[in-house]
Amino acid sequence: MIDLSEIFRDPRWQRVRFKDIAPHSAWYNADDKVAVLVVLRVRPIGDWTLSKRALEFMVGAEREGRLAQAYIMLVNNQWTQVAAERAGEVQARIGNTAPSVGPWGEYYWLDAALRPVADFRSSGADDKIPF
16 A cells, blocks of 8 residues: 555645545545545544445546556544545445435445444334333
8 A cells, every 4th residue: 555644745646526526525646546535524533424426436446447546545633644445445345334325425434444334224223212
C-alpha cells in the first residue's frame, strides 16, 4: 500500500467531487493514476457511512483500468487519517451485508477497521415496544 498520510498537503493530489461519489470527495494523483475516496466522520465519535454507489464507482474504476489503485480512507472530524484500504478489499469485507438507505442513497456503516457494522435494523430489533 502506498503512503497516503500526506495527500491533503501534497500538491500532486487534487481534490475532486462529482455525482458518482457523492456525498464523499476524492483526492486524485494523475501521475500515478491513484484515487482515494475520503469518508469524513463529522462527529467526534462513532462509525462512518460509506456510499454504496461511491464504493462501486471506485472498485469499477480500478477494475476497468481508469485507475491503477483505488482506496477508501476514513478520516475523523479533524481530517486525520484513521484507516485506509484498497477499495476492492473494503468491498470484499462488506460482502453481502445489506446497505441502509438514506438521503444520498444506499450506504454502509463502517467501523475504524473498515469493517461493516450492523445497525439497529439488522440487529434483531424487538417487534413490540415494551413501554
